[in-house]
Every structure is written in C-alpha cells, then in structure tokens.
Amino acid sequence: xxxxxxxxxxxxxxxxxxxxxxxxxxxxxxxxxxxxxxxxxxxxxxxxxxxxxxxxxxxxxxxxxxxxxxxxxxxxxxxxxxxxxxxxxxxxxxxxxxxxxxxxxxxxxxxxxxxxxxxxxxxxxxxxxxxxxxxxxxxxxxxxxxxxxxxxxxxxxxxxxxxxxxxxxxxxxxxxxxxxxxxxxxxxxxxxxxxxx
Amino acid sequence: xxxxxxxxxxxxxxxxxxxxxxxxxxxxxxxxxxxxxxxxxxxxxxxxxxxxxxxxxxxxxxxxxxxxxxxxxxxxxxxxxxxxxxxxxxxxxxxxxxxxxxxxxxxxxxxxxxxxxxxxxxxxxxxxxxxxxxxxxxxxxxxxxxxxxxxxxxxxxxxxxxxxxxxxxxxxxxxxxxxxxxxxxxxxxxxxxxxxx
Numbered sequence: 001x002x003x004x005x006x007x008x009x010x011x012x013x014x015x016x017x018x019x020x021x022x023x024x025x026x027x028x029x030x031x032x033x034x035x036x037x038x039x040x041x042x043x044x045x046x047x048x049x050x051x052x053x054x055x056x057x058x059x060x061x062x063x064x065x066x067x068x069x070x071x072x073x074x075x076x077x078x079x080x081x082x083x084x085x086x087x088x089x090x091x092x093x094x095x096x097x098x099x100x101x102x103x104x105x106x107x108x109x110x111x112x113x114x115x116x117x118x119x120x121x122x123x124x125x126x127x128x129x130x131x132x133x134x135x136x137x138x139x140x141x142x143x144x145x146x147x148x149x150x151x152x153x154x155x156x157x158x159x160x161x162x163x164x165x166x167x168x169x170x171x172x173x174x175x176x177x178x179x180x181x182x183x184x185x186x187x188x189x190x191x192x193x194x195x196x197x
Numbered sequence: 198x199x200x201x202x203x204x205x206x207x208x209x210x211x212x213x214x215x216x217x218x219x220x221x222x223x224x225x226x227x228x229x230x231x232x233x234x235x236x237x238x239x240x241x242x243x244x245x246x247x248x249x250x251x252x253x254x255x256x257x258x259x260x261x262x263x264x265x266x267x268x269x270x271x272x273x274x275x276x277x278x279x280x281x282x283x284x285x286x287x288x289x290x291x292x293x294x295x296x297x298x299x300x301x302x303x304x305x306x307x308x309x310x311x312x313x314x315x316x317x318x319x320x321x322x323x324x325x326x327x328x329x330x331x332x333x334x335x336x337x338x339x340x341x342x343x344x345x346x347x348x349x350x351x352x353x354x355x356x357x358x359x360x361x362x363x364x365x366x367x368x369x370x371x372x373x374x375x376x377x378x379x380x381x382x383x384x385x386x387x388x389x390x391x392x393x394x
Contacts, residue, residue, distance in 0.1 A: 049256055049258070059246055059367075061246070061365065061367045062367055062368075064365075065365075065367065065378060065380060068377075068378075069379075069380070069384075072387070076387070168258065168261075168262075170256075170258045170259055170262065171259075180265075181262060181265075182266075183262060183266070184383075186381075186383040187266075190269070190273070
C-alpha cells in the first residue's frame with residue numbers, strides 16, 4: 001500500500017521553516033508518511049497582504065519576540081542558531097536552485113544544508129558560490145546554480161508561487177494533507193498524526 | 198518550598214486564549230506550578246501596532262485559517278466550539294468583571310464560564326445580565342458586574358493593560374515566567390516545563 005503523502009511548503013528566508021526542514025524527514029519516517037518538498041517564495045504573497053518586508057520587521061515587537069522564541073526552540077532541539085544579516089535574506093536564488101535539486105534524491109539534504117548555513121552559521125544564501133559548494137557537498141552538480149537563473153529555472157519558481165497561492169498558503173512553513181492546510185512548525189506533529197491515521 | 202509562579206495573560210475576545218483558559222489549571226497542577234490569572238485588553242495594544250481590529254479580520258486569509266485551526270484544535274481536545282457574532286466580541290466588561298472576580302478563589306471558574314459561553318456556545322459576552330448569571334453560577338456576587346463599571350473597576354483594567362505593555366505583551370494568550378515572555382497556547386507546555394525545572 002502506498003504511504004500517505006504530505007506536501008511540505010517552505011521558504012528559505014523563513015526562520016520557522018528552518019525548524020521544520022531540520023526535523024520533518026525524521027518525524028515523517030517514524031510516522032510512515034511520505035514528504036513532498038515544495039520550496040516557494042513569500043515575496044509576492046506578502047505583497048498581496050500589503051507587506052513589503054517580513055512581518056517580523058514590520059512589527060518590531062513581534063520580531064524581537066520571534067528571535068527569542070527561535071533561540072529557545074533551537075536550544076531545546078540542539079540546533080545551532082545564528083541570525084543572518086540582513087534579515088530576511090534574499091531567498092530567490094536558493095529557492096530556484098532547490099527546485100532543481102529536488103529532482104534528485106539528494107534534494108532534501110541540499111535544503112537542509114542551505115538552512116544550516118543560513119540560520120546555523122549566519123551565512124548569506126544569495127551567494128551563488130556558496131550554493132554551488134553546498135550542491136557539491138551533497139553530491140549534486142554545482143552547475144544547478146546557473147541553471148536556476150535560466151528562463152526555465154525562473155519559471156519553476158513562478159509556478160511554485162502560483163501553486164502556493166492556489167492552495168491558500170499565506171506563510172511558512174505550511175503543510176498540506178488531502179487539500180487541508182496546516183501552518184507553522186507548531187502544527188507539524190498534528191499534520192503527521194492526521195496523515196498517518 | 199513555594200511553588201514556582203507563572204503569570205497567565207489572556208484577553209476575553211481571543212480565540213486562542215480560550216484554549217489556554219480551559220486547560221492551564223490542570224496542566225499547571227500536574228507540573229506543580231502556580232498560576233496568576235491576568236485578564237487584559239488588547240484594544241490599545243493592537244492600536245499601537247496600527248491595527249483597529251483583530252489581525253484575523255484585517256488579514257482575511259489568516260482569519261479563515263484561524264477558524265479552521267480552532268475547529269481542529271477544539272475537536273482534538275474535546276472542547277465545544279462555536280464562532281461568536283460579532284467577532285471579536287467587545288471584551289471590556291468581561292475583563293473588568295474578571296479582575297474583580299479574581300480577588301476570590303472562584304475567579305478562574307468564572308473566566309472559564311465566560312469563555313465556554315463565548316466560544317463553546319457563541320454567546321455575547323458584553324451582556325451584563327449574562328455575566329451576572331455566570332458570576333452567580335460560580336458562587337460569586339452578581340453585583341460585581343456593576344462594580345466593574347465603577348471608576349475603580351475601569352482603573353483596574355487600565356492598570357492591567359499598562360502592566361501588559363510594560364511586560365512587552367503584544368498578543369494573547371501570553372505567559373510570563375521570571376520576566377520572560379512566551380506567546381500563544383502552543384507555548385504553554387514549554388513555559389510549564391521551564392517553570393517546573
């Protein structure tokens with residue numbers, strides 16, 4: 001029998017996506033659930049809500065809290081945490097590259113490597129050289145970075161954003177099971193329970 | 198030895214506060230933690246962030262998701278759930294009354310009764326007669342509703358909002374342990390673990 005399948009929608013600039021990216025494959029394997037990885041870009045979705053930056057920058061009190069919350073959650077989970085500068089990072093190239101990487105079995109490992117660099121070490125993820133190194137370290141061709149900026153690579157991310165909007169996704173991380181939306185790393189367990197039922 | 202003490206800040210119009218109000222005393226007793234109940238009012242705090250209504254009304258996509266999320270969480274916890282109309286409810290009278298009720302040991306039971314009416318049955322909580330009935334059913338004098346609208350009653354809620362702002366509270370429910378802020382029903386377990394440590 002086919003395992004139940006979950007869609008995992010994540011944005012490379014998103015702090016809470018880091019938390020889910022680093023644990024979803026382990027938790028899903030334990031629950032017997034298959035994960036489909038969907039990198040996307042929140043820029044146009046936030047713009048449609050009237051936001052021209054991360055809501056954590058637009059609402060500084062909420063932003064200050066988010067950094068402390070991330071510190072606590074990362075400490076509790078044994079994850080390194082370092083704030084990248086600037087925040088949010090420009091995540092477009094990473095997302096385009098990940099869409100290509102995810103056509104290979106090493107795709108999820110590449111995504112984890114990008115987040116580990118960005119939020120574990122505070123590295124900039126708009127640097128093609130850095131992304132190329134991460135691809136190589138995961139056993140993927142570093143030339144995927146250049147391919148990411150081809151017309152087809154750009155269209156890949158456009159299609160992904162359009163599909164996210166069609167699904168009603170408004171933030172990251174988000175999980176979709178049987179058309180139903182679950183938002184936030186805090187809902188990962190509930191989604192897996194639902195999918196495994 | 199004195200038990201560790203947690204501050205619980207909640208707003209009577211807040212859906213996610215309903216979730217915490219209905220479970221905090223049980224979870225805290227299990228953890229050996231004492232709970233100080235602090236009703237407050239988000240109106241002036243949201244206004245300071247540029248919002249003149251609930252963010253769930255200002256951002257309809259997020260609002261639609263919140264209602265579905267609440268349905269799922271209430272179902273999972275065996276809590277009845279019915280959306281009050283209008284949302285958000287005017288919570289000022291309930292908060293002023295609760296501040297007086299909480300000077301008695303029956304205060305938390307009164308708060309639970311208000312939320313059970315509002316979000317379990319969809320009742321309006323700005324109705325003094327309804328609030329008086331709930332007070333009586335909890336063994337408290339129904340005259341607390343009139344006292345709530347006295348100068349002292351009004352000042353009580355003003356003081357509570359000022360203290361919430363001083364603590365950096367920007368949403369509800371919030372928990373404070375040793376000066377540190379935890380936001381959202383999703384953080385109740387983490388706060389209790391921290392307090393009990």
